[in-house]
Amino acid sequence: MLGAIEAGGTKFVCAVGDHLGHIADRIEISTTVPGETMKEVLAFFQKYSIDAIGIGSFGPIDINQESPSYGFITSTPKTAWKDFPFVQTVKEAFGVPIGFNTDVNAAALGEATLGAARGFDSCLYITVGTGIGAGAVVQGNLLQGLSHPEMGHILVRRHSEDSYKGTCPYHGDCLEGLAAGPALEERWGDKGFQLAERSEVWELEGYYLAQALMQYILILSPKKIILGGGVMKQKQVFPSIYKHMSDLVNGYVSLPELSEYIVSPGLGNDAGITGSLLLADQALGRELEGKR
């Protein structure tokens, strides 16, 4: 049996299941401090006979297996979790292979294998919620270089009528600073779902997200783009994204029909936890491969 942890800033989802994404049991745990949260996480898995555990975590995290801090959450603003040795803690408790990647890379893997990008060897998964993050599958593998991508912090051009300063403590008005949930709430005075009827909100949100998608497409050329996260439940933003995308790209690259190219997650809210099961399966595969 495979274990999966989707570690988010607000809650942890833990599940047991198989490599086809079937989930046999699951639990949600509030993200407080490592001592508390991890105690419940470990207790959940102790009920099962687990062969491997996959972790899709909020970040930044160190996923470079040659680094001394591999497996750690690194410079997060959630100070209780800064320098938390996530892989080591889980490995010590169960002694099984551990897969470790970002929550969004896990979701990209889930969607490419079993979701909206099934059958494609590349996809981009973007979450727009408390923050903005993205993971990517490129030629069948999770994108990794010097580190994992941090696509939520790319620069966008400010709309001439938008004077909102932006929430990002590092960059002010980067994409996350202007278009994540907290920016919507502070700019418009209400949470996203309470703003559903206000077309100007989604017009502007589409303006910023389309710019980001244009950059991602010109740089990565993904075969499918999946937009998840709380803000993207407001489906009325999609037409605004398509319209601004068409204007920006202006025919320079040829793209599939946008309503089929840029879509909601096929796995709904389970993209991340399903991908984490797949990370467990990959870790198990690597271990067996190594033993041959």
Add this chain to the structure above:
Amino acid sequence: MLGAIEAGGTKFVCAVGDHLGHIADRIEISTTVPGETMKEVLAFFQKYSIDAIGIGSFGPIDINQESPSYGFITSTPKTAWKDFPFVQTVKEAFGVPIGFNTDVNAAALGEATLGAARGFDSCLYITVGTGIGAGAVVQGNLLQGLSHPEMGHILVRRHSEDSYKGTCPYHGDCLEGLAAGPALEERWGDKGFQLAERSEVWELEGYYLAQALMQYILILSPKKIILGGGVMKQKQVFPSIYKHMSDLVNGYVSLPELSEYIVSPGLGNDAGITGSLLLADQALGRELEGKR
């Protein structure tokens, strides 16, 4: 013996050599119309016994092997070359395996294998010249998705004191529109090398290139970045890039020392032609693999 064609908008470089990048003979041919240019190209290779030919071409090109127009130059503004069946023309003449990719992907492969990014499994090669283009090696493979990257056309934020409209026929003031050679010449009234002493030119150029590099880093996280092309021969732009990069990234991601991370090509002007030899070697390897 391997053959290589670096097909540029102004000139074609043809070479014969080996998979270690040793070049035994080379020739430069003006890019006019396919009937003329290709006649000279084919004549050059006819002097040798060639096992495979690698082509690094200006674009856009179709590199999707399952596409009916695979091997074609597609929607180029150089109308004589539009819909030119490049791979088919060379294959018909010599009947050997043909490797085909963008000029910048070839250069990225050359630099990752034998140049400034040797020993790294990922790098980004950017050329800033008549246009701006980039190729990337990701986890050891040339980046390819729906199509090849078109990174030169990403959006940048205009400098508040720069009123130059931009040269790009598709996007106006995208990166290429504001920062390629023709934009420099039109904005400042002289070619790049004649502007060497004017610090404001390189200050502004660094401002735009640093924005682009920030986007590339946040999205792709390359292990090494190589800046080639005619404009980048003005080395005085590098300090401006480093300064603006530091300001923009603002400590959000941890990067190597910038002067070691963002560098000139290790292969000098030969990155593209060397990479094209490697494309030939890869094509030959695939053919032999297929025959086993």
